Amino acid sequence: MERKNVYNFAAGPSTMPQSVLEKAAAELLNYHGSGMSVMEMSHRSAAFQEIFDKAKNTFRELMKVPDSHEILLLQGGATLQFAAVAMNLLAGGEADYAVTGRFSGRAAEEAKKYGTVHIAFDSSSTGHDRIPKQEELRLTDGAKYFYYCANNTIYGTEWQYVPETVSPLVCDMSSDILTRRVDFSRYALVYAGAQKNMAPAGLTVVIVRKDLAGHELPFTPEMMSYDAMIRSDSMLNTPPCWCIYMLSLVLDWVKESGGVEAMHERALARSALLYDVLDESRLFIPHAQKDSRSLMNVTFSTGRKELDAEFVAGAAARGLVSVKGHKSTGGMRASLYNAMPLEGAAKLADYMREFEAEHV
Ligand SMILES: *Cc1c(COP(=O)(O)O)cnc(C)c1O
Numbered sequence: 605m606e607r608k609n610v611y612n613f614a615a616g617p618s619t620m621p622q623s624v625l626e627k628a629a630a631e632l633l634n635y636h637g638s639g640m641s642v643m644e645m646s647h648r649s650a651a652f653q654e655i656f657d658k659a660k661n662t663f664r665e666l667m668k669v670p671d672s673h674e675i676l677l678l679q680g681g682a683t684l685q686f687a688a689v690a691m692n693l694l695a696g697g698e699a700d701y702a703v704t705g706r707f708s709g710r711a712a713e714e715a716k717k718y719g720t721v722h723i724a725f726d727s728s729s730t731g732h733d734r735i736p737k738q739e740e741l742r743l744t745d746g747a748k749y750f751y752y753c754a755n756n757t758i759y760g761t762e763w764q765y766v767p768e769t770v771s772p773l774v775c776d777m778s779s780d781i782l783t784r785r786v787d788f789s790r791y792a793l794v795y796a797g798a799q800k801n802m803a804p805a806g807l808t809v810v811i812v813r814k815d816l817a818g819h820e821l822p823f824t825p826e827m828m829s830y831d832a833m834i835r836s837d838s839m840l841n842t843p844p845c846w847c848i849y850m851l852s853l854v855l856d857w858v859k860e861s862g863g864v865e866a867m868h869e870r871a872l873a874r875s876a877l878l879y880d881v882l883d884e885s886r887l888f889i890p891h892a893q894k895d896s897r898s899l900m901n902v903t904f905s906t907g908r909k910e911l912d913a914e915f916v917a918g919a920a921a922r923g924l925v926s927v928k929g930h931k932s933t934g935g936m937r938a939s940l941y942n943a944m945p946l947e948g949a950a951k952l953a954d955y956m957r958e959f960e961a962e963h964v
Pocket residue numbers: 616680681682683684707753755756757776777778779797798800
């Protein structure tokens with residue numbers, strides 16, 4: 605099947621903009637007349653430094669990151685940040701964690717090794733089907749930060765508001781970065797693994813308030829010290845050069861496409877196509893409660909394993925691939941990141957309607 609006939613709904617690594625892949629392919633063997641690929645370049649070369657600076661500058665411009673915050677381009681995935689956040693910012697103190705899914709749960713467990721963790725909310729008893737209301741959050745006086753995960757990739761729930769807290773916020777935005785405006789003045793730190801909305805796997809973007817760095821636990825590995833990474837401009841060692849190059853192309857694409865506001869509008873339109881089907885359906889059961897729905901990951905099932913499997917196989921036969929849900933939730937999950945064309949979501953919505961007509 606040709607690429608143009610496939611829509612990839614994978615949760616991450618996930619679909620990339622077609623024009624970005626074409627540009628990368630065109631530049632693959634000979635980047636800007638250098639006679640070599642970006643993959644082959646020294647990370648200390650002028651050509652790579654230019655790519656690196658452009659990626660950072662475009663990210664800062666698109667997301668309006670203030671000068672008070674540094675942008676780091678790191679390795680280790682979002683998961684390494686579970687520990688890095690706690691080693692650097694918790695460092696023996698207390699922090700509040702909202703557990704609204706698997707990743708925030710693992711972040712809280714990891715943080716317990718490095719300080720005192722208070723669980724501000726935990727939605728596990730209802731299968732992480734919702735985001736708490738502000739008044740449900742149990743907040744600790746003197747907490748160093750309040751931690752949450754903006755979009756729960758596995759369960760398909762997303763915070764619709766920014767929590768009001770006295771302590772600064774720390775947020776895992778791995779699966780909804782670059783899809784909405786963020787007021788960084790409220791945040792101690794934001795991080796995101798690249799493989800959902802930004803670039804291939806292997807890169808993590810960390811935006812950290814500079815004045816909070818430099819207070820890490822003494823045994824913090826140098827590679828996990830925000831202070832060391834700020835001082836070396838993320839080049840304490842070889843950075844993930846190819847991923848950073850791909851990030852710069854994706855950021856250019858976001859900019860040309862109208863920036864994060866346009867990305868947000870598109871995300872609303874794409875997800876509405878699927879939620880409209882779910883709201884009318886007598887077959888499909890949505891996982892997330894209505895007021896907690898994610899614009900990025902739409903989760904649903906028929907309530908019957910065999911029928912779910914039939915749906916997933918039928919979708920794949922039409923080129924609508926990777927709609928199988930996460931193993932912990934079962935059912936289906938359609939991930940609708942920035943690079944998913946509206947047409948892909950429309951085709952999936954059509955298939956859902958047809959499948960329902962055949963099975964109800
Ligand atoms: C995918 C994901 C992670 C884990 O990312 P890795 O890069 O695999 O470590 C963490 N948090 C969220 C919200 C995710 O979507």
